Amino acid sequence: MSTSKQTHDHDEIKNWAAERGGVPAKVKDTGGNSDDEGILRIHFPENSENQDTLKEIQWEDFFQEFDEENLDFLYQETKADGEVSTFHKFVKRQ
Template identity: 85%
Template sequence: MSTSKQTHDHEEIKKWAAERGGVPAKVRSTGGSSDNEGILRIHFPENSEHRQELKEIPWEDFFQEFDEEKLDFLYQNRKADGELSTFHKFVNRQ
């Protein structure tokens, strides 16, 4: 059985991403204004067909926006079959 967890702990998020080869990124052309480059994502470059759509950013910039937007990180550690999962999404902090 796979279960989801939710956090806004920066170190926990960085550790989860690093274990899967993930890096902080933004989706190009989704920001809606000149001062907002786009929607936050964790990008997995080794498994991505959408490299052109994503711009890698520093963790510091990622977490600044993450905290300003009061987001939580909803994620799954393992799939039902036990394989590492890359499932994640950003949700409003409760």
């Protein structure tokens, strides 16, 4: 059985992403105004065909918005079959 974890610890999020080849990104053209590039994501370039819809950003910029939006990172370490998981999503911090 796979279980999810939840955190807002920056180092924990960066380590989880790095172990899976993930980088901070935003979804292009999803921002509400010219100052907002779009929705936050962790992008896995080696496993993605959506290269042109995502823009890689710096961790500093990622965490600034992450904290401003009061988000938590919900994620899995492994799938039910034991494989490494890339499942994650952002949720409002309680």
